Amino acid sequence: QLQLQESGPGLVKPSETLSLTCTVSGGSISSSAYSWGWIRQPPGKGLEWIVNMYYDASTHYNPSLQSRVTISVDTSKNQFSLKVRSVTAADTAEYYCARLARTVDPYFDYWGQGILVTVSS
């Protein structure tokens, strides 16, 4: 059974960089059959897509976040990561990592439990 687990600091100061890691178990992150992504949910609001990274290393970023966000992968650790630079209180959210079941017209078939990140001084 595939499992994803987010990890990282729960509190980040304004203007700093938010860094999260998603550890994948029960399957290889290198498989060409799947791709990976990040989604977030601010308190009291809906789901917001952040970024998709496809098996060929191409990426699609939410245009509203693209200038501040980077996704990367470490195949040796079966992990992928998210960095959000210059954070503000608006970046406070539950952050989820997920697997994309296909690259064309993708959907998310496995999700992590989520990690709450609060931006505050």
Added chain:
Amino acid sequence: QSVLTQPPSVSGAPGQRVTISCTGSTSNIGAGYDVHWYQHLPGTAPKLLTFGNNNRPSGVPDRFSGSKSGTSASLAITGLQAEDEADYYCQSYDNNLNGSVFGTGTKVTVL
């Protein structure tokens, strides 16, 4: 910022049928992209309910069914149960954003 619009809430009595609409545009649902639905309980991981408009992953009851027409889609829940009380989100792909998009979310209440 969501480009897919859902009603904020729907409710129904146990055993009833409820539907949740998801309205998009010609750059996403209307462009022929599939619609997928998720169930989300607070504090848990969102769960894929349907994919590719009306396919269910293994383990999802056939009480949940999706459909799509034009620039809109719907999720129907028949035989409503107390355990169905949750938030529901539609999701598609948008060729203007060149990425995934989620609906605004609908809270289902079982009366």
